[in-house]
Amino acid sequence: MAPNPIRPSAVLQGPVFETKIEQVGDHEMLLNLGPQHPSTHGVLRVVLKLDGEVITEAVPDMGYLHRGVEKLAEHRTYPMNIVLSDRNDYLSAMNNNWAFCLAVEKLLKVEIPLRAEYLRVIVGELNRVASHMVFYGTFGIDIGAFTPFLHAFGRDREEILDLFEEMCGARITYNYIRVGGVMLDAPEGWTHRVLQFVERMKPRLVEYDKLLTKNPIFIDRTIGVGLLSAEQAVDLGVTGPILRASGVSLDLRRDHPYGAYNDFQFDVPLGKQGDCYDRFLVRRLEITESLKIVEQACRKFPDGPVMGKVLKMYRPPAGEVYAQVDGPRGWLGSYIVSDGTEKPYRHHIRPPSFINLQALSEIVKGWKMADVVAILGSLDFVLGEVDR
Amino acid sequence: MYTIDVIEKLIQRFPEVSKIPVPEKFVRDPEPQANVPPQKLLEVCRFLKSDAAFSFDFPTHMTAVDHLKDGLFELVYALYSTQHRVGLILKSHVSRTSPEIDSVSSVWKGMDWQEREVFDLFGIRFNGHPNLKRIMLWEGYPGHPLRKDYVHVTDKYDSGLEIGTPGLDEQGLPVKGDGHGA
Amino acid sequence: MSDGIPPQTTVAEYVGAFQAKEKRKQRSWRMAALQLVLLVIVGVVAVSLIGELDPRVRRGADLLRSLLVMGRAPAWVGVSLLLLIPALLLMLLIQVIPLFLVWWERKVAAHMQVRLGPMAVGGFHGWAQTIADAIKLFLKEIIEPDGVDKWVFRLAPMIVFVPSYLAFAPLPFGVGLVGYSFDIGLLYVLAVSGLSTVGVLMAGWGSANKFSILGGLRAAAQIVSFEIPRVLSVVPVVMWAGTLSLTGIWEAQAQPLGGWFPKWFIFYPVIGQISFLIYIITSIAETNRVPFDVPEAESELVAGFHTEYGGMKFAIFFMSEYAYVFAGSLLGAVLFLGGGSPLFPALGFIPSWAWFLGKTLALVFIFLWARWTFPRFRVDRVMDLCWKVFLPWTLINIFLTGVVLLWRGL
Known part of the structure; x- marks a missing residue:
C-alpha cells in the first residue's frame, strides 16, 4: 500500500510554520505540543524532540497572543494605559495596575492616603490567592486529578471574584488601582465579608492538602522532577515562587517593601531543591500567607480618603522611571519614559512569565513526556504576559 | 533598592562610564543610572557580575527606547545583586542608522530572550547572540513595529479598521461608504 | 442574574434575602434525603414483586420451541434462534448500559x-442526557485525516468493540440468566478482554x-502488562471454588456459613481481601481509567x-470502555461478592438479578470514585507498580491460598 502524501493545498499559504529544531536524529521524533493543547496554559507552542518518551530538546515558540501592548501604550493616555495593563497578566490584574501606578506616582510625586494603600494590599493579596488557586487547579488537571480544580477555581475563587465584583464591578480585569489611590472605597461591610471568607478558607486549605499536597500519586509525579538550581535560576532572571522554590529567599514585599507592606507580619515560604513539588508547595503556602496579610489589613483598616490629589488629565513631567511589584508570577515591573505629554513616550513591561519561561528549555531535558506537562504547569506562566 | 555609591565605584574603575544626573522630582527610590559607551558594555557587564564588591548576578530586565529626534536607540539594562541587595540601571546609545551592540547573553542567560525581543521589535542587532531570531513576530515580518517611524504594511491579518490604514480618517473613525470589513 | 431573589435596594437587604434562601434550601436537603429513602423502599418492593426472571425465561423458551414444532420448522432454526435471541438481548444490553453508566x-x-x-435534558436530573449525546455523536461528520492507513484506521474501533461484546457471553445476570454458560467461563472472559489491545494499537x-x-x-505496554496480575489475582478464587465456570463459582458462595454469615470470597481472611484489591485495581488499569489512563491522558496527549x-467511531470506543467497566464489575461481583446470593438469607425475597445489579453497581461506583x-x-511508574508490586503480591497470594487449602484438607 503506497503511503498517502499530504496534499500541499492542505497547508495554509502565508508565513511558514517553522520547525525551530534543525537536527533530528534517526530514532528521534519532533512533536508539537501545539498551540492548541489542553495543557499549555494559553496559546503556546513547544516543539519537543523526543527519543521514545524522553525529551532531548525543547524550544518554546510564542507570539500567538502578541497584541502590541507596548506600541499601543504610546497612543493612549495614562488612565487608558491602566485599562490596558489589566490584560497582561489577566489572572492577577490588580498587580498589573499596581505596578503601572507605582511608576507613574513616582513621576507625579503624589502622596497616597493610608486607606488606599491598605486597600491596595488587600486586593493585591486576594488576587494573589485567586491566581494561586487557578494554579492549584490547573496543575492538578495537568497531573490528572480533575476534582481539586473545581474546589479551588469553581468554588473558592468564585467567592473572591464575588468580593471584587461588589467592590469595583468587574471580575477579572478590574481597572481599580489608579494613580493616586484606588478608584472606589470599599462598600459597607466589605471587610467583614472578606474576614468571613478568610475564616471559611481555613478548613478548605486543609482539604486542598488532603486532595493534592499529601496525595502519594501526586508526590510521586512531582518530587525530584524538573530541578532548577539556585545559580541557574538567578542567572536566568527567574523571579517569584520559582526562585523561592529553588532556595533563593528574595521577595520584594519583604526586602524592598512598597505600599503598606511594612505594617504586616508574614513569612516567605522557601523551597529546597527547585523541583515541581517545591514550586507547588511554595505557592500553596503563599496562599496561607496572603490570607494572613489580608486578615491583618482588614482588622487594622484605617479611615480616610481613598484617592490622593491628582488631576483628571495628568501630564507627568519628562523623565524615566522603573517600578516593580512582587506579583504571583514574579517581579512585575513598569519602565515608563515620559516626555511631558499625557501619553507615555515608551512603556515597557517587565514580564515575569516571559523571563521565567526561558527556564523551560533548561529544566525539561531528559525528562519524559508526562513530566513536560507537569513542568509547564509548575512554571505557571500566563500567555498574556509572555506575549503582551 | 538603589544607591548612588555603586555608580561612583563603577566610574572609579571604568572612567568611560558617566553618571546620568538624577532629577530631583522623584519621591522615593530614585534609580541612579549610568551611561556606558556601547563598545565598553560587555566588559563592564562582565566586571559587574564577577567582581565581589558588585556581584550583579541577577538580570532584572533589558529594553530599548527609540529617540527619533536624536537619531538614537537607547538600550536600558536593569541589574540587581542578590548578595548586596542593590539595583543598578545601565544605559547605552546606538545610532539609528546602524544599530549594533554586543550581546550580554553570555554574561547572564536571562538576557537571551529579552535581546531577541528587542531585535524583533526594534531591529537592533546583538553581536555574539547564540540565536538572534524573531521571537514574537514571524520570520519574514516586514519592519520593526516599536520604532517610531514604523509604517504598517497591510497583510492578510488586518481587518481594515486599524488606525492609519486607508478606510479610516484622522480620528480613527471609518470613512463613510468604505466597505473595509466593518 | 436570575437567582430567584427579587431586586433589593441595598446590599444589606440583598445579603439578608440571600441568606434566607440558603436556609430554605437546607430544609429541602432533608426532603431530598427522605425522598431517597422512600425511593429505596419502593425499589425494593417493586423488585421483589417482579421476582425471579428465570421461570419466565424458561416459559418463553418452551413457548418458542413449541411454536417451532407446531410450525414444523427444521431443527437448526430452533437451535439458532435460541442462540441468537440471547445474543441480541446482550447486544441490546450493551447499548443501554453505557447510557446509564x-x-x-x-x-x-x-x-x-x-x-x-x-439537570436539564429530559427533566428529572437530566436522565436523557446520554441519549442526546448519542444522537449528537451519530450525526457528526466522520473525518478521516490525510495520511492515515485507511483500513487499519477504519477497523480499529471494531476490533476494540467486538471483544467487549463477546466478553458478556458467560456472565450471569441472575439465576438462569446467562448468555451461554461454559465450563471455562472465567478463562474465556479474561482471555477475550485482552483482544481489544490489538484494536488500540491499530488505532x-x-x-x-x-x-x-x-x-x-x-x-x-499497560494493558498487556496488567493482564498478568489480573488473571493471577483470580486464581485463588478458582482454587477455592474448584471450577472455572462462573455459575459454578457463584454457587460455591451461595450457602451461608452457620446459616447466616455470607460465604462470599471477599470475606475470606487475608486471601480474599488481597485478591479483591488487586483485582479491582488491575481492572481499573485494564479499562484505561484514571489513575491508569496514560493511553488517553487528556492533558498530555x-x-x-x-x-x-x-462521531460514531469515537462513540464505539466510548461504548466499549463502559461495557468493559460493567463487565469487569460484574465479574468482580460474581467472583468476590457472591454473585446473586443475598447478604443475609432473610433478604432472600429480593430476586437474584437485583442482587447482581446492586453488587455490580457498587463496584462500578468504586471505578467512578x-x-x-x-x-x-x-x-514508567505504572509499569513499576504492575511488575514490582502487584505481581509479587499475587504470587504470594496464590502460595498462601495453597497453604490454607492444604491445611484445611489435612
Missing part, C-alpha cells in the same frame, strides 16, 4: 466536584498522529489513541 458517572463526578451535573498507529502513536505504545476519531479522586500515574 455515563449519566451516573457524570452525576457522581459532579457531586464530588461541588456541582450538579446534567494508535493508523491515525498518522504522533500523539496517537504515543498513546498506542503506552496502551500496549490530547486524547491519546483516539485523538483522530470523531477512583477516577475523580486520584491524579494519574506516569507510565
Whole structure:
C-alpha cells in the first residue's frame, strides 16, 4: 500500500510554520505540543524532540497572543494605559495596575492616603490567592486529578471574584488601582465579608492538602522532577515562587517593601531543591500567607480618603522611571519614559512569565513526556504576559 | 533598592562610564543610572557580575527606547545583586542608522530572550547572540513595529479598521461608504 | 442574574434575602434525603414483586420451541434462534448500559466536584442526557485525516468493540440468566478482554498522529502488562471454588456459613481481601481509567489513541470502555461478592438479578470514585507498580491460598 502524501493545498499559504529544531536524529521524533493543547496554559507552542518518551530538546515558540501592548501604550493616555495593563497578566490584574501606578506616582510625586494603600494590599493579596488557586487547579488537571480544580477555581475563587465584583464591578480585569489611590472605597461591610471568607478558607486549605499536597500519586509525579538550581535560576532572571522554590529567599514585599507592606507580619515560604513539588508547595503556602496579610489589613483598616490629589488629565513631567511589584508570577515591573505629554513616550513591561519561561528549555531535558506537562504547569506562566 | 555609591565605584574603575544626573522630582527610590559607551558594555557587564564588591548576578530586565529626534536607540539594562541587595540601571546609545551592540547573553542567560525581543521589535542587532531570531513576530515580518517611524504594511491579518490604514480618517473613525470589513 | 431573589435596594437587604434562601434550601436537603429513602423502599418492593426472571425465561423458551414444532420448522432454526435471541438481548444490553453508566458517572463526578451535573435534558436530573449525546455523536461528520492507513484506521474501533461484546457471553445476570454458560467461563472472559489491545494499537498507529502513536505504545505496554496480575489475582478464587465456570463459582458462595454469615470470597481472611484489591485495581488499569489512563491522558496527549476519531467511531470506543467497566464489575461481583446470593438469607425475597445489579453497581461506583479522586500515574511508574508490586503480591497470594487449602484438607 503506497503511503498517502499530504496534499500541499492542505497547508495554509502565508508565513511558514517553522520547525525551530534543525537536527533530528534517526530514532528521534519532533512533536508539537501545539498551540492548541489542553495543557499549555494559553496559546503556546513547544516543539519537543523526543527519543521514545524522553525529551532531548525543547524550544518554546510564542507570539500567538502578541497584541502590541507596548506600541499601543504610546497612543493612549495614562488612565487608558491602566485599562490596558489589566490584560497582561489577566489572572492577577490588580498587580498589573499596581505596578503601572507605582511608576507613574513616582513621576507625579503624589502622596497616597493610608486607606488606599491598605486597600491596595488587600486586593493585591486576594488576587494573589485567586491566581494561586487557578494554579492549584490547573496543575492538578495537568497531573490528572480533575476534582481539586473545581474546589479551588469553581468554588473558592468564585467567592473572591464575588468580593471584587461588589467592590469595583468587574471580575477579572478590574481597572481599580489608579494613580493616586484606588478608584472606589470599599462598600459597607466589605471587610467583614472578606474576614468571613478568610475564616471559611481555613478548613478548605486543609482539604486542598488532603486532595493534592499529601496525595502519594501526586508526590510521586512531582518530587525530584524538573530541578532548577539556585545559580541557574538567578542567572536566568527567574523571579517569584520559582526562585523561592529553588532556595533563593528574595521577595520584594519583604526586602524592598512598597505600599503598606511594612505594617504586616508574614513569612516567605522557601523551597529546597527547585523541583515541581517545591514550586507547588511554595505557592500553596503563599496562599496561607496572603490570607494572613489580608486578615491583618482588614482588622487594622484605617479611615480616610481613598484617592490622593491628582488631576483628571495628568501630564507627568519628562523623565524615566522603573517600578516593580512582587506579583504571583514574579517581579512585575513598569519602565515608563515620559516626555511631558499625557501619553507615555515608551512603556515597557517587565514580564515575569516571559523571563521565567526561558527556564523551560533548561529544566525539561531528559525528562519524559508526562513530566513536560507537569513542568509547564509548575512554571505557571500566563500567555498574556509572555506575549503582551 | 538603589544607591548612588555603586555608580561612583563603577566610574572609579571604568572612567568611560558617566553618571546620568538624577532629577530631583522623584519621591522615593530614585534609580541612579549610568551611561556606558556601547563598545565598553560587555566588559563592564562582565566586571559587574564577577567582581565581589558588585556581584550583579541577577538580570532584572533589558529594553530599548527609540529617540527619533536624536537619531538614537537607547538600550536600558536593569541589574540587581542578590548578595548586596542593590539595583543598578545601565544605559547605552546606538545610532539609528546602524544599530549594533554586543550581546550580554553570555554574561547572564536571562538576557537571551529579552535581546531577541528587542531585535524583533526594534531591529537592533546583538553581536555574539547564540540565536538572534524573531521571537514574537514571524520570520519574514516586514519592519520593526516599536520604532517610531514604523509604517504598517497591510497583510492578510488586518481587518481594515486599524488606525492609519486607508478606510479610516484622522480620528480613527471609518470613512463613510468604505466597505473595509466593518 | 436570575437567582430567584427579587431586586433589593441595598446590599444589606440583598445579603439578608440571600441568606434566607440558603436556609430554605437546607430544609429541602432533608426532603431530598427522605425522598431517597422512600425511593429505596419502593425499589425494593417493586423488585421483589417482579421476582425471579428465570421461570419466565424458561416459559418463553418452551413457548418458542413449541411454536417451532407446531410450525414444523427444521431443527437448526430452533437451535439458532435460541442462540441468537440471547445474543441480541446482550447486544441490546450493551447499548443501554453505557447510557446509564455515563449519566451516573457524570452525576457522581459532579457531586464530588461541588456541582450538579446534567439537570436539564429530559427533566428529572437530566436522565436523557446520554441519549442526546448519542444522537449528537451519530450525526457528526466522520473525518478521516490525510495520511492515515485507511483500513487499519477504519477497523480499529471494531476490533476494540467486538471483544467487549463477546466478553458478556458467560456472565450471569441472575439465576438462569446467562448468555451461554461454559465450563471455562472465567478463562474465556479474561482471555477475550485482552483482544481489544490489538484494536488500540491499530488505532494508535493508523491515525498518522504522533500523539496517537504515543498513546498506542503506552496502551500496549499497560494493558498487556496488567493482564498478568489480573488473571493471577483470580486464581485463588478458582482454587477455592474448584471450577472455572462462573455459575459454578457463584454457587460455591451461595450457602451461608452457620446459616447466616455470607460465604462470599471477599470475606475470606487475608486471601480474599488481597485478591479483591488487586483485582479491582488491575481492572481499573485494564479499562484505561484514571489513575491508569496514560493511553488517553487528556492533558498530555490530547486524547491519546483516539485523538483522530470523531462521531460514531469515537462513540464505539466510548461504548466499549463502559461495557468493559460493567463487565469487569460484574465479574468482580460474581467472583468476590457472591454473585446473586443475598447478604443475609432473610433478604432472600429480593430476586437474584437485583442482587447482581446492586453488587455490580457498587463496584462500578468504586471505578467512578477512583477516577475523580486520584491524579494519574506516569507510565514508567505504572509499569513499576504492575511488575514490582502487584505481581509479587499475587504470587504470594496464590502460595498462601495453597497453604490454607492444604491445611484445611489435612
